[in-house]
Amino acid sequence: MNAVPHILVVDDHREIRDLVSRALTREGYRVSAAADGRAMHKALADSRIDLVLLDLMLPGEDGLSLCRALRAESNIPVIMLTAKGDEVDRVIGLEMGADDYVAKPFGSRELIARIRAVLRRCEAPAAVPGQRPKHFRFDRWVLDTGARELLRDDGVTIPLSTGEYDLLITLVERPQRVLSREQLLDLARGRAAAAFDRSIDTQVSRLRKKLERDPGEPKIIKTVWGGGYMFTPAVAVEHL
Amino acid sequence: MNAVPHILVVDDHREIRDLVSRALTREGYRVSAAADGRAMHKALADSRIDLVLLDLMLPGEDGLSLCRALRAESNIPVIMLTAKGDEVDRVIGLEMGADDYVAKPFGSRELIARIRAVLRRCEAPAAVPGQRPKHFRFDRWVLDTGARELLRDDGVTIPLSTGEYDLLITLVERPQRVLSREQLLDLARGRAAAAFDRSIDTQVSRLRKKLERDPGEPKIIKTVWGGGYMFTPAVAVEHL
DNA sequence: ACAATATTGTGACAATCTGTGACGAGAACC
DNA sequence: GGTTCTCGTCACAGATTGTCACAATATTGT
Numbered sequence: 242m243n244a245v246p247h248i249l250v251v252d253d254h255r256e257i258r259d260l261v262s263r264a265l266t267r268e269g270y271r272v273s274a275a276a277d278g279r280a281m282h283k284a285l286a287d288s289r290i291d292l293v294l295l296d297l298m299l300p301g302e303d304g305l306s307l308c309r310a311l312r313a314e315s316n317i318p319v320i321m322l323t324a325k326g327d328e329v330d331r332v333i334g335l336e337m338g339a340d341d342y343v344a345k346p347f348g349s350r351e352l353i354a355r356i357r358a359v360l361r362r363c364e365a366p367a368a369v370p371g372q373r374p375k376h377f378r379f380d381r382w383v384l385d386t387g388a389r390e391l392l393r394d395d396g397v398t399i400p401l402s403t404g405e406y407d408l409l410i411t412l413v414e415r416p417q418r419v420l421s422r423e424q425l426l427d428l429a430r431g432r433a434a435a436a437f438d439r440s441i442d443t444q445v446s447r448l449r450k451k452l453e454r455d456p457g458e459p460k461i462i463k464t465v466w467g468g469g470y471m472f473t474p475a476v477a478v479e480h481l
Numbered sequence: 482m483n484a485v486p487h488i489l490v491v492d493d494h495r496e497i498r499d500l501v502s503r504a505l506t507r508e509g510y511r512v513s514a515a516a517d518g519r520a521m522h523k524a525l526a527d528s529r530i531d532l533v534l535l536d537l538m539l540p541g542e543d544g545l546s547l548c549r550a551l552r553a554e555s556n557i558p559v560i561m562l563t564a565k566g567d568e569v570d571r572v573i574g575l576e577m578g579a580d581d582y583v584a585k586p587f588g589s590r591e592l593i594a595r596i597r598a599v600l601r602r603c604e605a606p607a608a609v610p611g612q613r614p615k616h617f618r619f620d621r622w623v624l625d626t627g628a629r630e631l632l633r634d635d636g637v638t639i640p641l642s643t644g645e646y647d648l649l650i651t652l653v654e655r656p657q658r659v660l661s662r663e664q665l666l667d668l669a670r671g672r673a674a675a676a677f678d679r680s681i682d683t684q685v686s687r688l689r690k691k692l693e694r695d696p697g698e699p700k701i702i703k704t705v706w707g708g709g710y711m712f713t714p715a716v717a718v719e720h721l
Numbered sequence: 722a723c724a725a726t727a728t729t730g731t732g733a734c735a736a737t738c739t740g741t742g743a744c745g746a747g748a749a750c751c
Numbered sequence: 752g753g754t755t756c757t758c759g760t761c762a763c764a765g766a767t768t769g770t771c772a773c774a775a776t777a778t779t780g781t
Binding site: 439442443445446449450456457464466467 | 756757758759760761
C-alpha cells in the first residue's frame, strides 16, 4: 500500500465528482475522477488505484456491471454510491461484490469513515486469492509472473531484481504506449515523483542491459524524447 | 475439517438468505439456509455444519439465545449478523459466545474475509477429530500435513523443525502471493512483529537451505525487495 | 527436578539493491 | 556554431536482505 491511497471517483455528474474530489483531497487522499466506464478503465490503466468509488447509475455501462468486471480481474476494493438508501440496491451490490455502500445524499464525514474502514480491511486480507499467474511472451523472452522469472528462449533464466521485475511488468502490461516517468513511478513503485527523479532512468538502463541485444541501441524499451518510455515488442499473454 | 466448509445461514428475510447463499456458493462453500431457530436445529441435526451465520433479530426465539444454546451443546463457530453497527449488540453478541460479528449492510468481501478468519481460527487449536491430512505437492517435494513431514521425490524424508514446518505451511497455502514479514509472523507464529525483527529472514534462510537446489539463487521462496517473500511454485493439494 | 539437546531469536557483517548526484553525449532550438 | 535541455551511465551512499555464530529459550529424556 502506498503512503497516500489513490482513490478513483466514478460518477457522471460533474458536481458530485468535484464535491467528492475536494472532500477527499482535503482529507489528504490522492484523487482521480472519471465520468463513465471508459474513463474508469483508462484511469485504472494509467495509474495505480487503491479504491474505486462507483456510482450505481451511470450512462452507458451500468455501475453494477462495471463493479462485476472490476472484481473479475482485480481485487481493488469498491464502494458503491447509490441514489437511495434502497435495501434492494444494497443487496444487489453485495452480490456484485462491492465492499460497502454509501447512500446519497451522504455527508463527507460518513464517506471518509467508510473509505478508511474499507482500506483498513483490505490492507492485509487473510486469504484472498492473488492474481492469476500469467506468461508474457515478447521478442525472445517469457516473463513468468507466477515464478517472478524472466526466461530467454534458450531456456536460461535471467535473474531480475524486484525493482527491475516490477518495472518490466508495468511495461509489458502496456505495450506500444508511451509512459511518462511519473506514470511508471506510480505504477511500478506506487509512489509520486520527486523534483528531479531520475530513478526510473537508472532502472530502465539496468533493465536494458539485461534484455537488449545491444543496450546501446535499444529495440525493446524505446525512449520517447521528452515523453518517457515505450515498450515496443508485440506481447502475447498466456493466462494459466 | 472437511474439504469444503459447510455454512448455515439463519435469517428470516428470504432476500438476505438468497443473497448470502449465492455469494458464499460462488466462493466455493457449501451452503444451507434456515429461516428460524427450529429450522436451524433441524439443519444442524441433518448435516455437519462448520459455521453458522446467525441474524440477531429473529421471530420466535431470539438470535442471542440461539447462539447461547449453540454454544452450550457444541463448539460450532458462530458469526452474528446485526441490523445496526450497534456497539452494544456487538458486546452482547460476543459475550454470548459469538466468534465474530458483522453489521448490516455488509460487503461480500468483508463477510467472506470474516468467515475465512473464523474458520482458520477454529481449524488449528481444536483438538477435535482434527482436520483432514493433506498432501501439498510442489517442485520435487511433498509436504504431508498428516505426518508433518517433508518428502523429496526420491523418497528421502527431510526433517523440519516446528518453526520451519509452520512457516512452510503458511507459504504453501498461499502460493504466488507476496507476504510481508509481518503477515508471515502473524500467520505462522501468531505474534506481532517487533521493531527490528529479523527472525523470519533467518527462518527463510534455514528453509531455503533445505528446500532449494541452490540456496544462493532461490527458485522456490523468492524475495521481494522491500515487500517480503513469495512462494512461487505451483502447488497441488491432495485431500485425503 | 535436572541436565542434555534441539530450536529459535539476536547481533554482526557481507552482499545486494535502489536512488541520487555527477558528468558527458546527443537532440532540439536559436 | 553555440546554448539549453534531456537522456544514458557511472560511482557511491543508504537501505534492505542473506547468513553466520552465539546466546536465549524451549523441549526432551531420565
